[in-house]
Amino acid sequence: MAPGHVDVHVARGPDGTIRIAAGPGPRPIEVHDGVVHVGPDFTRAVLDVAGAVLTWPVLDAPGLPWAEVHDVGRAQQWVWALYGERVAAAVHDSAAGRGGVRVTAEATALAGAAARLGLGHWAARWWPASYQDGIPVLEPSLLGLELAALTHRCQQLFDDEGDQPDDCAAELIEEHLAALDPLIQWWRATAGSVDMARRLETVLRLIDDAADNAGLDGPALRHLRSSLEGRGPAAASADPGALFARRGGYALAAGEPLVTGGRVIARGSGINDWRRYPPGLVDAAESAVSWTARALGARRRIEVEALADPAAPATGTPLVAEVHVNGGAPHRVSLARRDDLWTGHSDLSPDPQAGVSAPRIEVGVLLPGFDPGPGAPGDADVRAGRDAVRALVRRRLAVARRPPAYDTPPHDNCSAPFLAETAATATDEDY
Amino acid sequence: MPSSSQPTGERRPRVLVIDHAWRGLGPGLEPLSGPGGAPLTRTVKLIVLPLIARPALRPELAADFLAPAEAALLTGLIQESAALLTATAQWFTLLKKARRTLGVVAGNPQDLYFQRCFELATEHGTPRAGADMIARALVEEVAHAPGGRTVDALKDHLADAARRSRLDAELADAWASRPPPADAAAATAALARAAELLDACGVPGPAHTSPSYSGMIEAGNGELFGRALWAHASGVWGRDGLPTHLGLTGRQTPPRPEVGRGASTATLPAPLDRTLFERLFTVLQSSAHREELAPVAELVARETGRSCAPLGLYDESLRVAVVLGGRLAAGLDPLGTGEGTPGRTAAHRAVNSRWRREASVLRARRLTVSPHPDPDGGVLDALAQDLRTPWAAYMRRLWVRLHGRDVRDAPLEDLASAWAVLDGVARSVMMDHRARVRSALRTLSADHAPAAEPRSA
Numbered sequence: 001m002a003p004g005h006v007d008v009h010v011a012r013g014p015d016g017t018i019r020i021a022a023g024p025g026p027r028p029i030e031v032h033d034g035v036v037h038v039g040p041d042f043t044r045a046v047l048d049v050a051g052a053v054l055t056w057p058v059l060d061a062p063g064l065p066w067a068e069v070h071d072v073g074r075a076q077q078w079v080w081a082l083y084g085e086r087v088a089a090a091v092h093d094s095a096a097g098r099g100g101v102r103v104t105a106e107a108t109a110l111a112g113a114a115a116r117l118g119l120g121h122w123a124a125r126w127w128p129a130s131y132q133d134g135i136p137v138l139e140p141s142l143l144g145l146e147l148a149a150l151t152h153r154c155q156q157l158f159d160d161e162g163d164q165p166d167d168c169a170a171e172l173i174e175e176h177l178a179a180l181d182p183l184i185q186w187w188r189a190t191a192g193s194v195d196m197a198r199r200l201e202t203v204l205r206l207i208d209d210a211a212d213n214a215g216l217d218g219p220a221l222r223h224l225r226s227s228l229e230g231r232g233p234a235a236a237s238a239d240p241g242a243l244f245a246r247r248g249g250y251a252l253a254a255g256e257p258l259v260t261g262g263r264v265i266a267r268g269s270g271i272n273d274w275r276r277y278p279p280g281l282v283d284a285a286e287s288a289v290s291w292t293a294r295a296l297g298a299r300r301r302i303e304v305e306a307l308a309d310p311a312a313p314a315t316g317t318p319l320v321a322e323v324h325v326n327g328g329a330p331h332r333v334s335l336a337r338r339d340d341l342w343t344g345h346s347d348l349s350p351d352p353q354a355g356v357s358a359p360r361i362e363v364g365v366l367l368p369g370f371d372p373g374p375g376a377p378g379d380a381d382v383r384a385g386r387d388a389v390r391a392l393v394r395r396r397l398a399v400a401r402r403p404p405a406y407d408t409p410p411h412d413n414c415s416a417p418f419l420a421e422t423a424a425t426a427t428d429e430d431y
Numbered sequence: 432m433p434s435s436s437q438p439t440g441e442r443r444p445r446v447l448v449i450d451h452a453w454r455g456l457g458p459g460l461e462p463l464s465g466p467g468g469a470p471l472t473r474t475v476k477l478i479v480l481p482l483i484a485r486p487a488l489r490p491e492l493a494a495d496f497l498a499p500a501e502a503a504l505l506t507g508l509i510q511e512s513a514a515l516l517t518a519t520a521q522w523f524t525l526l527k528k529a530r531r532t533l534g535v536v537a538g539n540p541q542d543l544y545f546q547r548c549f550e551l552a553t554e555h556g557t558p559r560a561g562a563d564m565i566a567r568a569l570v571e572e573v574a575h576a577p578g579g580r581t582v583d584a585l586k587d588h589l590a591d592a593a594r595r596s597r598l599d600a601e602l603a604d605a606w607a608s609r610p611p612p613a614d615a616a617a618a619t620a621a622l623a624r625a626a627e628l629l630d631a632c633g634v635p636g637p638a639h640t641s642p643s644y645s646g647m648i649e650a651g652n653g654e655l656f657g658r659a660l661w662a663h664a665s666g667v668w669g670r671d672g673l674p675t676h677l678g679l680t681g682r683q684t685p686p687r688p689e690v691g692r693g694a695s696t697a698t699l700p701a702p703l704d705r706t707l708f709e710r711l712f713t714v715l716q717s718s719a720h721r722e723e724l725a726p727v728a729e730l731v732a733r734e735t736g737r738s739c740a741p742l743g744l745y746d747e748s749l750r751v752a753v754v755l756g757g758r759l760a761a762g763l764d765p766l767g768t769g770e771g772t773p774g775r776t777a778a779h780r781a782v783n784s785r786w787r788r789e790a791s792v793l794r795a796r797r798l799t800v801s802p803h804p805d806p807d808g809g810v811l812d813a814l815a816q817d818l819r820t821p822w823a824a825y826m827r828r829l830w831v832r833l834h835g836r837d838v839r840d841a842p843l844e845d846l847a848s849a850w851a852v853l854d855g856v857a858r859s860v861m862m863d864h865r866a867r868v869r870s871a872l873r874t875l876s877a878d879h880a881p882a883a884e885p886r887s888a
Contacts, residue, residue, distance in 0.1 A: 015784050041794040050472075053788060055795075068788065076495045077472065080444045088444045092496055109467065125797040155465040159472050160542070163858040165865055206466055213471070215540040217531055279797055280876045317875055318807060332807070369808025369815065370872070372799040 006064060006107060008083060010090040011100030018072060018094050020079075020087060022064035022105070040385040042126045042274055045118035048164045049157040051075035056118050059388050062414035064111055065118065078157050081110045112412035114157060117150040119414055121166065126274065128284035128390055129309060131340075135284070135393055136424040137311060139244040141179035143420040148172035149206035152213070170214035173207060173221075180207070180220045182243040183419075184227050189239070193403065196422075203419065204228060240423035262296035270304070270321070270363030273374070274386065277367040281319060282342065283307035286386065289321070291363045293348070303345040304333050306365050312337065317367070320344075322374075324362040335365065400425045442496040445505070449479055452509040459517040462524045463545075473541040478519065482549050483512050518552035519545075522566070525558050529566040535574050543573050582715050584727045589692060589708055598690050598707065598735060605739035606687040612662030613655045618675065619667050621652035625751075625758040626776055632850040633781030644751070644846040653750025656757070657741025660685060660703075668761050677757050678823030679703045679742075679830060688738040702830040703743055707734050710743070713831055714838050723839050730838065737837065742830075748842040749833040752849045756829040759853055760822035765790070765864075766802050778850070782857045789861045798868045810871045814864065824863065829856045 009021040045056040047065070051074030054065040064083065069075045072095040080088035084106030093101070120143060129137040151158075151169040158167035173180075187200035208228055211221050270289030272282065282288055288307040293300065304321040314337045321333040325348055335342040342365070364374065400417035417425075453460070453470045463474045470479060480486065484505055486493035491501045509516075526544045547569055555562070589595060624647050647653070659667070660676050663683045667675050679685070680703040691706025696716070699709055711730055715721070724730060737743060742750045762779045765786040775783070793799055800815040801808055808815065817824055832852060836842070843849040 015780060017784075042797070044795040046792050046795045048792065053792060070785065070788070073495060076444055077446050077475070080447045081450070081469070085443065085447060088447070089442070089496070092444075121796070153466045155472060156467075156469055160476065163855075163862055165862060209466065212527060213541060215527070215530065215536060215538065217534075217536055275794070275797070275799075278872045278876060311876075313876060318809065320807065367811075367875070368805045369801050369811030370799055371801050371805075372794065373802065 005104050007102050008064060008087060008105045009100060009102050010087060010094050012094045012097070016070075018067075018069040018075075018091055020067040020069065020083065020091065022066055040275070040382045042389060043385050045115075045122035047114065047118045047121065047157070048166045049075075049114075050077060050159040050161065050164060054114065054118060056115055058119060058122055059385075059392060062112075062115050062119075064105055064107065065115065074159055074161065077159060078110070081156050082108060082114060083111070084108065109412045110154065110156060112414065113150060113153045115414045116412070116416075117147065117154050117166075120147045120150060120418060123418065123420075125279055126389065127279070128274070128386070128393060130283045130285040130288070130307075131310065132283055132285035132288065132307060133390060135390065135397070137309070138418070138420040138424055139179070140420075141176035142183065142244055142423055143418060144172045144176035145179055145183060145207060146203055146419050148176070148210055149203045152206050152210035169210040170216055173211050173214075173216060177218070177220050179244070180224055184224060186240050186243055186423075188227070195403070199416075200419070201228075239426055240419075241426035244420075244423045262294035262301065265293045265295050265300070266359060266361065267292040268361065268363075270306075270365065272306075272386075273364055273366075273382065276371045276374075277319065277365060278370055280309050281312045281317060281367070282365055283309055284386075284390075286383070289363060289365055291321075291323070291361060293359060293361060300348040300359075301345055302333065302348055302361065302363075304335065304343065304363055304365075306335065306342040308337060308340050308342050310340070312342075319365060319367055322364050322366055323348075326360050332368075396421055397425055442498050443502055445492070445495055445497050446475065448497055448502045448505050449475055449484075449509065452506040453479075456509070456513045456516065460520050462520040462527075463516065471541065473545060477541065477545040478516075478549055479509065482546070483508050514556075515549070515552050518555075518557040519548045521558050522548040522551045522562075525562055525566040526570060529563065529570045533567065533570055533574075535570055537574070544569075547573070580715060580721050580724045580727060580730075582712055585708065585711055585715060585731070586692075588727050588731060589690060595690050595692075598731070601735050602688055602690065602707070602739065605736055609661070609739060610654075610658060610741075613658035613664070614662060615659060615664035615667050615675075617655040618659035618664055621647070621656045621754050622667060622758050624650075624652060625755045628755060628846060629759055629776035629778035631846065632776070632778040633854070644849065647751045647754070648747050651747060653744075653747050653752075653754050654741045656754045657744075657750055660742070673761055673822070676703070677760055677826045678820075679753075679826055685743075688743075702827060702834070707731065707738055710734055710738060710834065711838075714835055717835065720839060733838075744833060744837045746837050746840075746842045748844070748849070749837050752833055752843050752852060753826075753830065755849060756826065756853050756856065757822075759857075760825040760829075763821040763825060763857075765818045765821050765861075768802075778853070782854065785857065786861065789865070793865065793868070798865060798872065800868060810874075811868070814867050814871065818864065821860065824860050825856060828859055828863075829853070832856060 006022065010018065011021075012018050039057070039059070043057060043059050045058050047054040051071030052067045052069040054067050056063070056065045067075075067079075067083075069079075069091065072091060075091070076088060079091050084104075086103045087105050090101050090103045123138060124140065124143055124147070127135075127138050129135055148169045151167065151172065155169075158164050183200070183204065187197060187204060190197040190200060204224060205228060208221070208224050211217075211224075268291060269287050270291055272284070272286060272288045274284060283306070285307065290305050292303045294303070295301075302323055304323070306319075306321070317337075319335045319342055321335055321344060323331045323333055323346075325331070331346070331348065333344040333346040335344040348359075396415075396417060399415065400421040450469050453464070454468055460470075463471060463478070465471050484492045489504070491497075492505055494501075497505060523540075523544060526548060527540055530540060551558075551565065551569070555565070558566075589598075624643065628644055628647070660679070661684055664675050676685070678701055681701040682704065685703035688710075689706045691708030694706075694709040694712040699705065699713070711727075711734055714724070714730070725733070733745075737745050742753050744750050744753070759776075759778055759782065762775050762783075763786070764779075764783050767783075767787050767790065800811050800818070802815065804816070805812050829852070832855075843852060
């Protein structure tokens, strides 16, 4: 983020929450439920910090977050470092009951690092990986380790009250420990590229420091320590694509198509609403969900196919399709994994109109128990939001394909690629 | 809209003053600093504020914003401590090294050693010959601080057959000589007073002191509520589906406590149904403040009487906190349905708005549960069901926390401290929910290896 000044608005809400509003940005921003809304849920990056929730609209140019401060005393530990001293004073005054003010904030290094951390957490949940769209998967453990490093970089945002789930550097390191050795190998094999080597070393040093602070220990972390101290075997050549190769691969629909005979009455695309199932199950492409309706004698059958995320588990996930026929009550079709597809079929209840004309069929996929429900009627911008997110990640991947060169340290800069993005672009030539 | 262009006035954030003074101290402080050179959050909280600024002695340094004179005072205090802080940093590095050598992994080194390092620096200056031995001894001492106050010691203590039968007889006596049960009217009256107090909580402003909090304690409202649970009083919440005990017992009335001989976190029954062993197990399990506990024999002796007291607690301020928490829990609305719950107070508005904020964050993090029951929903549906009966998880956590205070003789002196506990429990319940959703989703999207259960407190 370029250093500079930007105006923010600080005001106290009726429930005592202090809002620090950056912007107004180019898109309409609403606040309800005490949280900033900037469009569909998948367009918000959020971070739980000491005494507040920070929100960035991911589709906007990187900038200062909105903050909803619910504990001013705790938040004062970081407000000055994130927004500058004037904003800290304005928050203090607002808490004392003085009215809303517009003040000039500073775009600090901490603000850049925090935005990057927020965006990384967003990418871990909403990255629209798709074979069909050519958007590669981000290796979760590589992203997880970089998020651990960034969390430590942003340590000023967190305190020890234990209510900030994002204060999780130690947990992330432990969870993704297996990726540490490949990351060290990548660093050692990158001596030729000074910028890349420095980026990798920064992440590794932050991980080492975070682990040391949290009292973590073990063979992988000791190996990291000795590598950073310059001990250990010389670097073998290694490219990140091979180091972080994903299990499985992209072979599209190798199995036979689901042919069940009968006469095709209608076919079409379903709605691929990312919000209705967790990440890692379904290919994020707009056209990933499709259906075919057949007549088998007097019976009417619907078949649903959804492209699977390459990392999706083969068994044990009770994904379903929700089918509405002629606007009727929803009907669920269980889906099972068959190669790179989720498929399922079901007889439709007899419909008096079915023989007359082609039925009007709407299909979506969802995970029961997870699904927050079909979007609200005013959700017309959801599809546009998905397209905008795809455009965003394509821009980021294009940057990641170029050799790194930065004016600012990549860790304080939202636009610099994550290591997982760089590794993904090294891999995606292969499929 | 007024424009605030003043150069922040004369007062500056205290943390900024500390940060600037810290960076002025020069090299040698890296072990106590974060990656950007700022002091670690815990350095400020555990060393700079309590041991250098010492606002208890210098109340003028207790504020979040400092006038120039105070800022200069604080800067001076930090500068004077430069050598001491450098030595503290060196001791910390040495202690972490000793910890690795000894293979100690439990606990956060900053929490465990920061203040001890400051003491070592004060006493010895920078580490010299023999410092390694001191460091090792200290790491071992801290690791063994529980001094026999462990679950294993409890198990040994309760393995003795003669002792078990004596404790059993004592429990029978204590249970038989309880005061008589109270009626629903007593509980209703206690809850009405609780509602008034909760209306003074959770609102911004200076720390609240309320005479009616001590009034509730003097009137024994907590004891009365506890005795009403013994009578299976009903109808105190004014709506169906909400048991008087809010899940503090799984039965109609709490049973007489048994001695017990084992426990597991995964299968602990409702708080008032727990055995003596299970009650002390939760206390000994939490690593915090273990050194403040009485020896195991004494813990057991006191728990015998406590477990038969109203609400399983001795201290009346803690029992009143159960009443306040119950009144709060009965009006929790994590799903934002707004459905018929007893009158909401300022405390309810604060906690429920926190829940709505959390729900919104969970949607942005793709960690949702369906708001409506879904028979195909499996473990996620069970988690959603817990949100529909939030009082059970809330009361369970609250009781464990209050019981821990009772065991340590730590009453809640005023309404502000009681509210801090009530609010903290609400946050813990939210954290629990998020951790469970995360873990359930991880299991669902992993082919093999089910994810480890989140640690629970």
